[in-house]
Amino acid sequence: MNYIYKFEKKVHFIIVILITLILCLVFYLEYKPNAYEIRMNNECIAYVKNIEAFEASIKDLEKELNKKFKKFKFTDKFTYSKIHIEYKYLTSKNDIEKNIINNSKTKVEPIEIKKTTEIKKSTQIKQNTVKEKAKVAATNKIRLLRPCNGRVSSSFGMRNGKMHKGMDIANHMGSTIHSAYDGVVSYAGWISGYGKVIKIDHGGGLETTYAHCSSINVKKNQHVKKGDKIGEVGSTGRSTGPHVHFEVRVNGVPQNPAKYV
Structure with missing residues (x-):
């Protein structure tokens, strides 16, 4: 009887070891660097x-x-x-x-942009500049929808010695994020620090950004309307809690969202 007990104990030990090895293998295959x-x-x-x-x-x-x-x-x-x-x-x-x-540390002119001297010589470019200014003026009059409910946990401006380029709106994990205005999704994916990010081009140089999402419900090049659900509040990237980091940019320059919302 003592022999049988020792044998069963060894079998149980071997089974535990095998299960542990299998779980480790599954975990490795699931999360191995890819x-x-x-x-x-x-x-x-x-x-x-x-x-x-x-x-x-x-x-x-x-x-x-x-x-x-x-x-x-x-x-x-x-x-x-x-x-x-x-x-x-x-x-x-x-x-x-x-x-x-x-x-790049080397100052490189974007490939698609012509040299400044060539732009100045072009009458057509001058006309486009006038039109662009008119678009920006029109953009400043646009009223944006608040992307989600909740309290403003951090405003636009200097924060801890650095420029905070947007407005943080705190809410529960999974709360709905709405498109602030009609436009086309220009980016939907991951950005270091920002986590899961959605960017929407509204035309006229106006772009809005929604960062730290828990989920993204739109795709690049998708047309959206003001108020459409585009994602959910999360805490991805560098974040201290569930919120949406909301940015408003005009021709690439960050603006205070409070002036538009």
């Missing part, structure tokens, strides 16, 4: 599936820039670290190129 976080000059600029594709993007961008600048080459420092991420949050090639240009 992508790379790319940092440029210590700033996160992209999440990619493989390094080769990213390096190919850099070479393609350098070729484009070489058409305007002879023997152009990026001298910035790129670092890579393995991470686990859902593939739907990988950064697109176009966004990678924009992030590289924006974060």
